[in-house]
Amino acid sequence: MFVTNQWYVIAYARDIGPEPFSRTVCGKRILVYRKQDGSVTAMRDACPHRLLPLSMGIKEGDNIRCRYHGLVLDADGRAVEMPIKSDPVNRSICAAKYPVVERYQFIWVWIGEPAKADPALVPDYWMCEDPGWVFDGGSYHVRCNYQLLVDNLMDLTHETYVHEGSIGQPELMQSPITSRVEGDRVIVERWMHDVPPAPAYRTSPDQENVDRWQICHFLPPSSVIIDVGVAPVSEGWSLENHPVRSFVIDAITPETETTSWYYWGAARGVDIGNAERTARTKMLQGKVFAEDIAVLEAQQQSIEDNPDLKLRAFNIDAGGVRSRTIIRKMAQRDGAAAAMDASDAEQELA
Amino acid sequence: MFVTNQWYVIAYARDIGPEPFSRTVCGKRILVYRKQDGSVTAMRDACPHRLLPLSMGIKEGDNIRCRYHGLVLDADGRAVEMPIKSDPVNRSICAAKYPVVERYQFIWVWIGEPAKADPALVPDYWMCEDPGWVFDGGSYHVRCNYQLLVDNLMDLTHETYVHEGSIGQPELMQSPITSRVEGDRVIVERWMHDVPPAPAYRTSPDQENVDRWQICHFLPPSSVIIDVGVAPVSEGWSLENHPVRSFVIDAITPETETTSWYYWGAARGVDIGNAERTARTKMLQGKVFAEDIAVLEAQQQSIEDNPDLKLRAFNIDAGGVRSRTIIRKMAQRDGAAAAMDASDAEQELA
């Protein structure tokens, strides 16, 4: 079951033009495309006539004509021309429309009751559109439940082993982690002072030690934004004066119970015109997140293969457990409580 | 569920020789082969001993010996030799025999109660064996329920978009369609006078306009025969004096609930010795029906992906809806009513 009455990312804004684009969000296949006025529309990707995916259809201006019998729907999903042009149009024929907003360089669709769709509820990804910041990223299809991705991102201990050789380093394990809840946001943080740079940041063997921080913010239902920084100790730093501060962006969209779309990227507020640096960061992130996916897909498979075993939570999982608690409360709020995995409720911090 | 007490095509007659041939019809895997006297036999394709497919076996005259332990069955599926030759034969050991007839260049098997198998009930494909006609065709495996194929063939409006560039043309949509029921047969027809030839029939840019007709006959449980003609307007035409009349032959065999075998071809009563024309027609048909399959398989997948959505019928679907009504009545007659998709009953002409 999925948490409804929420905005979920369906695509990067840059990928949506007039051509039909189709993706499954929370079990529903949804069609999106950009209208001639530049706005984006979203509707159920099944012709109301014989269910052929509308995404196989023919765009005619802002309308889409079904490839099977030629029923034409407008950008709101309402029939405007019957297969036989001269037949009177039955305006009750329509594909369900989904509220959609374009914000923070993403296209978001509202899953739940359309009347409750409030653009103000889109999770705050300000750094993705602030003119003083630059943002870029990619996306991966992952064969795991979206909550495993949230667990992974709200957990600062896995880097040592999963990302050994890239961003992991043993010192990560020696630094204290704290976690707290602020409203419906969960925050996990770790500060490391005067540690060697992780392999991915190392440029020479005798490199100066660095200061490093990681502050993970869970934004329901399934976003994680990580405030990170790595700077030479000699430079001195604070969050306010952040020469190397950046944000890791993670928007996770449930596709099915066991698959997800993972939109990831990074935003920084310094050196923003440096396209080469932006590309390098994206390439590093792509490599690091692929390491996570290998683990996450094996974990999902193992959960399915071992129905008698339960996930167990340690202290280090506080961030994930608290995020799951918020997800569960939201699901209860919209009546999906009974459908949540009962085993979640039993996860206690050990 | 499938309509039983019916004849279904299992193969082209030309493909059945003494070698075992196996295909699943209405969920049952059936073995057919030709006996030395030229007749064809059909039996359940599972050895009554340990269920190895008999089609893996060894033909010995008209008998078949199982490849596993050597049990020999005769052409009626009855044991005639035990694995140990000297053991007395238990004649109660047998593979279920299926009534079979060879007619109209096809092999038909009877699915249902054998006692009710009457060769007179084979759908009338006279044009496939009339000596004044020539018939040829192919077959496709299609990942969709057989009723979607019937819908497709009894619907004369999809050609414009699905077959754009081959047999489709915009004029199709401007000509009235009529449909009627005659006994257990459904007929849909369209006559077009003085229209440009469709792309597939165009030989030069300034070609003369044509007259064109399409008369679809649904023959239960799952055959569609389409009487078609395209002739230069100057020639004048009528069904009786048919210089260019031909029949599109469509025999559809349910394999599983979501897969079918589609035997298609064309028969004509003119120029019947022209093998090059026969081959050209078959190649065109193969191309056109492949266009249908792309749509039909996407439709089947969409039906499975969207269990909360229903097929909706417009006026143009009258032929398909009436055919489904006949199929449903037949299913009720043989007691399978409850198993029919309840949503069918709710399909009304809009």
Added chain:
Amino acid sequence: MFVTNQWYVIAYARDIGPEPFSRTVCGKRILVYRKQDGSVTAMRDACPHRLLPLSMGIKEGDNIRCRYHGLVLDADGRAVEMPIKSDPVNRSICAAKYPVVERYQFIWVWIGEPAKADPALVPDYWMCEDPGWVFDGGSYHVRCNYQLLVDNLMDLTHETYVHEGSIGQPELMQSPITSRVEGDRVIVERWMHDVPPAPAYRTSPDQENVDRWQICHFLPPSSVIIDVGVAPVSEGWSLENHPVRSFVIDAITPETETTSWYYWGAARGVDIGNAERTARTKMLQGKVFAEDIAVLEAQQQSIEDNPDLKLRAFNIDAGGVRSRTIIRKMAQRDGAAAAMDASDAEQELA
């Protein structure tokens, strides 16, 4: 359902070193590896923390560190280091340990109640470690239920057709077979005197006739050891003075209800230093058993495709039927009776 409180082969001993090795036995994925003292350990292949397969982990001496968060388990599956090294270790955290023994060149794991694991219950494969004998073999993954493999091996009639061209010969069918039960062991035997050599043993067209015997021993829950010999008639023979006696070794491990691991090989007590002969035998066996697998996988598929049909037993199946009876009794003994395929109970010798 599987028979529990039994030893099952999980691997050849030669394949187990310090590196993690994982295989599913009776539905449970199990990790095995060799400790520094040379002994072998086995535990559930899922980290007790977040279920990532431990086999993806990092070996550290005899311990294994989970690749996800770094939890360290010792060779008994008990936590010895938490992800954060300084955290106190909760010793209740553990992966279930499986009793394991190394014997007869195989690694055996105990599926069932650990307290009942008695190494004396390992099936007797003495010829695989007797210093006067040489043993070698391979393994195959087979998509069939393990009982079909037992049936196959306890049945001496299938060779004629399945192994036509290798070890099969028509004379097999003319020799009487006897079967008997001795304790929980089933024995099927056939003696052939003065018959032509089977194709695989033929070296020239005018080769002398041979004596040949086959004595199959079923050892519960799923081993079959076949005492075989083929010798020129002129040499004379008896089991006691066995110039050419060898044993075909078959250890079958259920993986899932419909898949198995098949460990096969041969042991002989003559010419034991002849590595070339050992390799030739293994190659022949690999070929012959691949012929069985083609049949067994088709049989499994047919059983699934024909849920309305039942396996039927003839006199020749006495060995398999008696073996199934013993398997069923063992399953009843450990409470799994209800889960056994009810159709088995109805298999009677015809």
